[in-house]
Amino acid sequence: MLYAVICNDKKDHLHVRLDIRPKHLDYLKSLGKTLKFAGPFLDDNEKPNGTLIVVEAKSLQEAEGYAQNDPYAKAGLFSDMKIRRWRWSVNNPEEA
Template sequence: MIFAILLMDCPGTADLRVQVRPEHRAYLATKSEQMAFAGPLMSDDGKTVVGSLLAIDFPDRAAVEAWLKDEPFTKAGVYEKPVIHTFTNMWAQKAGFPPA
């Protein structure tokens, strides 16, 4: 089951996010085969990271919560409380989207 996970950054954690990013990316890579999409959420100016949006296949909510508990940004205190919902993709993903 795909879970959409909305993770907003705590105020004042931009430097911490940069420091922990290599660990975060390595941890995400452990789910690369189950990942529908993942990436940073940006401010309206497109320059400031304000959080993350992940869509990952997990067997159930308990597995999502267990995985998030060990997620490096979570452990370091970058993220506020996650918002987790099951997700059904009703629109086919387009290759090469968005256009360059």
């Protein structure tokens, strides 16, 4: 099952995001095929202010583990995090 991890950054924490970004990217790359896609949400000034990650996991608890082990989460970047089951219905490259 796919899970969408939807996070919003704490206000005035762009410096945390920028400092931790290399570790965050290394972590995402380490997930291999578990990670389906990821990227930042942007504010009106094109500055990142949140994160969307979609992972494949056997359970919500497994998806939560991936999310909680993200260096951004460990650094306290996020003001909130939601994890929701998600179905890739359109333009899924695995169904091409």
